[in-house]
Amino acid sequence: MKILVVDDEGIVLLSCRRILEAEGFEVQAAPSVDEALALLDAPGAPLPSLLLVDVKMPVHDGMYLMRQVKAKHPQLPIVVMSGYPTDETVENAAIFGAATFIAKPFTPGELLDTVLSVARKGNKP
Amino acid sequence: MFTSIRSKLIASLLGVTLLVGAVSLWTGVHLLKKHVIGEAANRVALDLNAGSEMIQERIRLIRTALNITSLGSGFVGSVEAADPNDLAYRLSRLAHHAKLDFAGILGTDGNILSRLGPNAKIQRIPAENPIGRMALERQSSVEGIVVLTREMLLHEDPELAERARIAIPDLGAEAAAAAEATSGLALAAAVPIFEGSRVVGVLYGGQLLNRDETLVDMVRNRLSQGESYKGRPIATATVFLNDLRIATNVTLPDGRRAVGTRVSAEVKAAVLDQGRRWSGRAWVLSDWYITAYEPLEDIFGRRVGMFYVGTLEAKYTDILTRALTVFILITGAGMIVALGFGVLLANRIMGPVHRLIKASRQVSEGSLTPDVGPIKEGEFGRLQKTFLEMVAAVGRRRAASEDRIIQSEKQASVGRLAAGVAHEINNPLTGVLTYTHMLLRRKDLNTEMRADLETIAAATERVRKIVKGLLDFSRQTKLDPEPTDINRLVGATVGLLENQALVKGVAVKFMAGENLPMVTLDRSQMQSVLMNLIINALDATPPGGQIKIFTAPALSGDGAVHKGVEITVADTGSGIPAEHMDKLFDPFFTTKAVGQGTGLGLSVSQGIVQRHQGHIRVQSEMGKGTRFFVWLPIEGTGGKS
Ligand SMILES: Nc1ncnc2c1ncn2[C@@H]1O[C@H](COP(=O)(O)OP(=O)(O)OP(=O)(O)O)[C@@H](O)[C@H]1O
Ligand SMILES: [Mg+2]
Numbered sequence: 001m002k003i004l005v006v007d008d009e010g011i012v013l014l015s016c017r018r019i020l021e022a023e024g025f026e027v028q029a030a031p032s033v034d035e036a037l038a039l040l041d042a043p044g045a046p047l048p049s050l051l052l053v054d055v056k057m058p059v060h061d062g063m064y065l066m067r068q069v070k071a072k073h074p075q076l077p078i079v080v081m082s083g084y085p086t087d088e089t090v091e092n093a094a095i096f097g098a099a100t101f102i103a104k105p106f107t108p109g110e111l112l113d114t115v116l117s118v119a120r121k122g123n124k125p
Numbered sequence: 126m127f128t129s130i131r132s133k134l135i136a137s138l139l140g141v142t143l144l145v146g147a148v149s150l151w152t153g154v155h156l157l158k159k160h161v162i163g164e165a166a167n168r169v170a171l172d173l174n175a176g177s178e179m180i181q182e183r184i185r186l187i188r189t190a191l192n193i194t195s196l197g198s199g200f201v202g203s204v205e206a207a208d209p210n211d212l213a214y215r216l217s218r219l220a221h222h223a224k225l226d227f228a229g230i231l232g233t234d235g236n237i238l239s240r241l242g243p244n245a246k247i248q249r250i251p252a253e254n255p256i257g258r259m260a261l262e263r264q265s266s267v268e269g270i271v272v273l274t275r276e277m278l279l280h281e282d283p284e285l286a287e288r289a290r291i292a293i294p295d296l297g298a299e300a301a302a303a304a305e306a307t308s309g310l311a312l313a314a315a316v317p318i319f320e321g322s323r324v325v326g327v328l329y330g331g332q333l334l335n336r337d338e339t340l341v342d343m344v345r346n347r348l349s350q351g352e353s354y355k356g357r358p359i360a361t362a363t364v365f366l367n368d369l370r371i372a373t374n375v376t377l378p379d380g381r382r383a384v385g386t387r388v389s390a391e392v393k394a395a396v397l398d399q400g401r402r403w404s405g406r407a408w409v410l411s412d413w414y415i416t417a418y419e420p421l422e423d424i425f426g427r428r429v430g431m432f433y434v435g436t437l438e439a440k441y442t443d444i445l446t447r448a449l450t451v452f453i454l455i456t457g458a459g460m461i462v463a464l465g466f467g468v469l470l471a472n473r474i475m476g477p478v479h480r481l482i483k484a485s486r487q488v489s490e491g492s493l494t495p496d497v498g499p500i501k502e503g504e505f506g507r508l509q510k511t512f513l514e515m516v517a518a519v520g521r522r523r524a525a526s527e528d529r530i531i532q533s534e535k536q537a538s539v540g541r542l543a544a545g546v547a548h549e550i551n552n553p554l555t556g557v558l559t560y561t562h563m564l565l566r567r568k569d570l571n572t573e574m575r576a577d578l579e580t581i582a583a584a585t586e587r588v589r590k591i592v593k594g595l596l597d598f599s600r601q602t603k604l605d606p607e608p609t610d611i612n613r614l615v616g617a618t619v620g621l622l623e624n625q626a627l628v629k630g631v632a633v634k635f636m637a638g639e640n641l642p643m644v645t646l647d648r649s650q651m652q653s654v655l656m657n658l659i660i661n662a663l664d665a666t667p668p669g670g671q672i673k674i675f676t677a678p679a680l681s682g683d684g685a686v687h688k689g690v691e692i693t694v695a696d697t698g699s700g701i702p703a704e705h706m707d708k709l710f711d712p713f714f715t716t717k718a719v720g721q722g723t724g725l726g727l728s729v730s731q732g733i734v735q736r737h738q739g740h741i742r743v744q745s746e747m748g749k750g751t752r753f754f755v756w757l758p759i760e761g762t763g764g765k766s
């Protein structure tokens with residue numbers, strides 16, 4: 001199972017990779033929205049089965065990425081992360097079709113619980 | 126200056142006094158004038174009558190004297206015998222007793238038998254004197270006034286002619302009238318002398334009035350009745366021959382009698398020409414007199430002169446002036462009193478007003494404890510009290526709104542800082558948490574390493590909590606209001622904390638108020654407010670203490686009154702030191718040990734309550750306990766913003 005993690009913070013990318021790979025997931029890390037889109041659009045590459053996206057990023061933010069992804073791949077489940085979750089970000093996340101939301105910082109257990117529950121739901125339909 | 130209430134007040138008081146003074150002055154003068162001058166005029170008219178009566182009396186006396194003489198024994202015989210010596214003797218006796226200026230006896234032929242004076246013995250010449258002839262013609266006695274021409278007087282006695290001659294000082298244009306100045310006006314009588322029923326002659330006699338001061342002075346003295354004005358008797362009397370003063374005690378400015386002066390044209394026209402009595406105010410030579418004139422008719426019924434009496438008007442005008450002065454003085458005094466009274470009254474009224482104006486100025490300069498002076502009685506006192514209440518209310522509101530502004534400004538800036546910090550910290554914190562926990566999963570750790578890692582994990586967890594608190598604080602989370610039964614909400618919250626209280630040994634009691642209206646509020650946020658208040662109370666209360674929670678309907682305390690509900694959390698704990706009171710709601714203000722409190726509880730709570738349009742108050746007494754009051758409006762956030 002492949003998971004694409006998008007965050008401008010290297011430590012967050014590292015942490016996610018460390019937690020998820022330990023559980024046996026295949027992890028792709030993108031430090032920006034543009035790189036994430038490039039990875040998704042790369043010809044022949046298989047789509048990841050889950051997207052883990054930060055909200056606040058320079059140039060294009062997480063909301064922008066979600067809109068792009070939902071337009072092309074409506075089935076792809078997205079988990080939104082934020083270090084500063086306001087009511088507005090949570091609402092927007094839901095509107096743009098995020099499967100769920102996780103607040104930074106998180107423990108490995110919290111991240112795995114979130115990802116697994118979304119993956120389980122995503123596998124079902 | 127003249128628009129001030131003070132000057133208006135004084136001016137109106139003065140005006141009223143002036144008006145009253147002027148009116149009473151006017152009516153007083155009017156009445157006095159009417160009374161005094163009218164009285165004087167009446168008196169003068171009466172005096173004139175009395176004067177005329179005195180003239181008539183004199184004439185009667187003359188006739189009586191003549192009668193007595195004509196009846197004297199031997200008189201008729203002497204007349205018939207035309208004995209000049211005896212007749213002259215009798216005539217001189219008569220003249221002496223009756224004070225006659227002239228007297229004579231006519232025979233039946235109209236010729237003189239005898240007369241007074243130097244021509245006594247020139248007999249058998251026709252008599253000139255008209256009165257004797259008249260008595261002869263009528264065969265009866267005649268009495269009255271006669272005008273004697275110079276010829277008649279010369280005929281009678283040259284000395285008389287001399288006495289009658291009156292120098293006229295103001296001759297001039299009326300030179301023609303000079304002739305009259307040599308005539309005489311006389312009071313005279315003539316009686317027939319009878320022998321049985323046969324007339325044998327006529328006895329006549331009279332007094333020349335020209336220069337005769339006795340008559341006018343007698344009249345004057347009788348009328349003055351001793352009253353005088355500046356050394357002069359107030360009454361005067363005059364006998365006029367035509368319009369010429371021939372006997373008078375009216376004086377010229379130099380003190381001489383005004384003999385030879387003339388009456389005014391107006392009086393002359395009325396009295397001499399029309400034969401009327403004339404009375405009124407008249408300018409007689411040098412003074413104003415209240416006067417009365419009447420015409421004098423001679424024995425032929427011709428108007429030959431006038432008789433006048435008058436009183437100095439000055440006497441009466443003096444009375445008037447005195448009265449006027451008194452009136453003016455009274456009015457003046459009244460005005461001074463009114464002025465004083467007005468100033469006093471104005472001060473009484475305006476003093477407090479000025480004080481209030483000053484107090485208002487103090488308020489506008491920022492004072493909330495203006496000096497309005499001692500509180501008065503009555504309306505003004507009410508004004509003062511209301512003013513003070515108003516200032517106090519303004520002060521309370523301003524303080525409240527200032528507090529609120531400061532508080533929300535503090536919260537906003539701390540919020541921005543917290544948001545920035547939280548956002549930056551959360552990313553590295555994710556790394557710390559991740560790697561600590563990943564390490565802890567390893568099976569090959571020795572106990573020491575595991576203990577160290579767990580310490581890191583716990584500390585990091587604390588950091589996470591602090592950051593979360595900061596974020597909660599900074600987030601001005603939108604309210605999600607719904608109609609709520611306050612008692613249920615409070616009851617549920619108390620339930621959540623009962624265990625904690627039990628462990629600590631503090632009794633928690635909830636006394637639900639009755640008939641509470643539903644309040645529209647965000648339940649979860651309001652619950653966190655209550656939680657923090659109760660936890661704070663628990664923290665402050667030693668074991669064995671008590672926490673009571675009440676709910677009750679209540680009106681908002683400040684200025685505008687709104688209906689609402691008040692939740693009270695009262696403890697028997699430590700109390701809050703006075704110096705902490707104004708810092709309680711500051712973000713990060715805490716007295717709790719590190720790790721026990723972040724100092725954000727009350728700050729966040731206040732933000733939440735304010736977003737509900739409510740307010741939090743606190744009362745505390747050191748060592749006795751603390752009460753927190755949360756007031757929420759019924760209308761909730763849907764009400765006024
Ligand atoms: N009922 C009380 N009795 C005595 N002191 C109190 C009471 N309630 C609050 N305080 C004082 O007010 C301070 C601020 O309280 P606040 O709830 O804002 O922060 P805290 O309780 O210290 O920390 P936090 O609530 O963030 O965990 C407390 O530290 C305490 O000193
Ligand atoms: Mg607290």
